[in-house]
Amino acid sequence: MTALPSLDEDIEQGLVEPVGPDGDVAPAVRRARAWLSRAAEPGSVAFWRFVEDAGPVEAVRRLRAGRAPDAVRALVGARAGQDASLVDLQRARRCGARLVVPEDDEWPAPLLHCLTVATSAESDDPRQQSPRTLAPVPPIALWVRGAARLDELADRSVAVVGARASTAYGEHVAGELGHQLGDRGWTVVSGGAYGIDAAAHRGALAAGAPTLAVLACGVDRAYPAAHGALFHRIAEEGLLVSEWPPTAAPHKHRFLVRNRLIAGLTRGTVVVEAAARSGALATARRAQRLGRQVMVVPGPVTSALSVGCHELLRDAELGAVLVADAAHVVEAVGRLGEDLADPPERPTDLRDGLSDLAVRVLDACPVRVGVSPERLAAVAGCDVLDVLRVLPALELADLVQRTDSGWRLAPPPEDGR
Amino acid sequence: MTALPSLDEDIEQGLVEPVGPDGDVAPAVRRARAWLSRAAEPGSVAFWRFVEDAGPVEAVRRLRAGRAPDAVRALVGARAGQDASLVDLQRARRCGARLVVPEDDEWPAPLLHCLTVATSAESDDPRQQSPRTLAPVPPIALWVRGAARLDELADRSVAVVGARASTAYGEHVAGELGHQLGDRGWTVVSGGAYGIDAAAHRGALAAGAPTLAVLACGVDRAYPAAHGALFHRIAEEGLLVSEWPPTAAPHKHRFLVRNRLIAGLTRGTVVVEAAARSGALATARRAQRLGRQVMVVPGPVTSALSVGCHELLRDAELGAVLVADAAHVVEAVGRLGEDLADPPERPTDLRDGLSDLAVRVLDACPVRVGVSPERLAAVAGCDVLDVLRVLPALELADLVQRTDSGWRLAPPPEDGR
Secondary structure: OOOOOOHHHHHHHOOOOOEOOOOOEOHHHHHHHHHHHHHOOOOOHHHHHHHHHHOHHHHHHHHHOOOOOHHHHHHHHHHHHOOOHHHHHHHHHHOOEEEEOOOOOOOOHHHHHHHHHHHHOOOOOHHHOOOOOOOOOOOOOEEEEOOOOHHHHHHOEEEEEOOOOOOHHHHHHHHHHHHHHHHOOOEEEEOOOOOHHHHHHHHHHHOOOOEEEEEOOOOOOOOOHHHHHHHHHHHHHOEEEEOOOOOOOOOHHHHHHHHHHHHHOOOEEEEOOOOOOOHHHHHHHHHHHOOOEEEEOOOOOOOHHHHHHHHHHHOOOOOOEEOOOHHHHHHHHHOOOOOOOOHHHOOHHHHHOOOHHHHHHHHHOOOOOOEOHHHHHHHHOOOHHHHHHHHHHHHHOOOEEEEOOEEEEOOOOOOOO | OOOOOOHHHHHHHOOOOOEOOOOOEOHHHHHHHHHHHHHOOOOOHHHHHHHHHHOHHHHHHHHHOOOOOHHHHHHHHHHHHOOOHHHHHHHHHHOOEEEEOOOOOOOOHHHHHHHHHHHHOOOOOHHHOOOOOOOOOOOOOEEEEOOOOHHHHHHOEEEEEOOOOOOHHHHHHHHHHHHHHHHOOOEEEEOOOOOHHHHHHHHHHHOOOOEEEEEOOOOOOOOOHHHHHHHHHHHHHOEEEEOOOOOOOOOHHHHHHHHHHHHHOOOEEEEOOOOOOOHHHHHHHHHHHOOOEEEEOOOOOOOHHHHHHHHHHHOOOOOOEEOOOHHHHHHHHHOOOOOOOOHHHOOHHHHHOOOHHHHHHHHHOOOOOOEOHHHHHHHHOOOHHHHHHHHHHHHHOOOEEEEOOEEEEOOOOOOOO
């Protein structure tokens, strides 16, 4: 390893702007995050906050120099003196993977924002923080294997999770769901386990759709080993994603830590089969706490593997929606985005940039029959000149539409999805 | 029929108190309602109101004498001149049946009250009233075959309804539900059809529990004919109930009219299997409009016979509860009665006889740790002497309980049901 540039030399060079003028992330930033991803187990609130506050390069410097707070140094221990960052990046490259960091354009920031928000509610006192298996901490970086862009794949994605020891019924339904979601342009996100996970991926792949597997081990490893061929196909058509560096082993606790990413990277989570008190239930409740839609496929009440699903549907506070097919799923998660059928529930981001005046004029627009600017001014409680000033911008944003009778709300986009 | 007392003679004698000093219903009242039950098809708002306003005996006199309002006379037509009332009562007696009338102690008045309330919302103009197949009209009288008391059987009852062309899964679940509900002291109420109806009855009978079939034909008829033996057993262990007089045929529209009784006579309705747009869905929505709990058994999403069930569960406005077994059912309907686990939601009838003062003292009682009468007086906003006056009566009614630390709410009865 002596032939490789020293981490500390690299880091010294990295104490410049993390992203260059052309939008490229400085190599030292990526290398720093690679080092950080092996230095401490993911899921620690204290560690994530330390990196967030110091920045990745400075965080590595302080940890290497023993200048980090005690609580953070304790998380790294002897690994502060080790360095496999360059080797990990090379291992990744050899299996068609790369490290995607928050500084990259490709980072799925809007989706992962829910984790940042949830983490902000965590105490400053490490003893009061959620345990690592439950803490809603954003990832430090993501090892990603496959050609697709992570943000694009995750943008319209739904998690499909469930039992490993699934029944033929559950596998059939997960496969059908995966296939139908893929057909509709939605990415299936799941783990890499036997049962529902694999069936959902296979269904999506059979539809020629990309799919995204979030692993609890290195993206260069196949766990379970029998899924080697499946992972190979997922990496070719979609993405394998992990917080752990290449060669990392699938320790049991890592699956629990991983689960928050499955919830965070998707718009909603569908539980297909789950026994009573199973892990899928915890994943579903976790998704709900992150503000994600929980969807549940029911099954025969005589099946032990649907007991957990039915418990979710009986939990009024969870607000889970019963789904029997992909149309139900898209209806449930589409509310948040472009699949939306109901104009009054337009995605808020379209309105976010609007002035108070523009919002009032928009709210005054009828759904069906267009009305005059005078009428809009009367309803919105403003001057007609103001209405005339605002309408062109609203039309440009596809929010309103001019008809023979005047102005009305634009119908939602019909893209057939 | 000339040997029988004339209806009109009987009716003249009946123009006295309908219920004698010993609580017995005057024979003329029962005979009048027997006549009325054949004179017009059940389900008419105008007819029920006419009988309610005039009283059954006077209603018969006016109809026989052609002195009823036109709209009501039109419902009876030529039947005004006919009389099979005594024959019907004799036919009933021969098959072990009787006519239960609203004047009887046995009339399930508290349950059927929901129909009276719903009917009061109907227009006075017959053209504006709900069609007979949908109108929530109380029955004029009920032909009841079997030894059990109607009010006692209906008091703790749940409707179990669903598809006639059910699957083995649906029949198994309906049978299990019937068995478990019977075991817990709940009466299963259903129709007499093939499929879910029959499976639910059979399950209850197998548990040695009474069951109640609400028919759309005379209680002396077996429809479908293959259910003759089943009806015979139901009549022996429970009750066959119908609004139609003996020999009445099971016309198709009568099933729709009958459905309101299945909802009205029970605390809630469980739908076991239902295809899309099936009759069971209409029954469920009808139950909800009558203020009854709708419960739904899910099934495989691959089964056409669970599509309707899943649609009910997806309808947020319906407020249907997913149930997988009898414990879930009892939990859902028990909220309204004695199966209740939560003292603040005690059945209102226990409180109905209480004075305003007693209710205030009761509301002041804590659930766990008993408190002093002084404390209760402070919370209830009344005098301590008043509290002391009221507490013994509340204790006698098992509503409050004395502990070492003072008074608290009595725990709900633990009868293991």
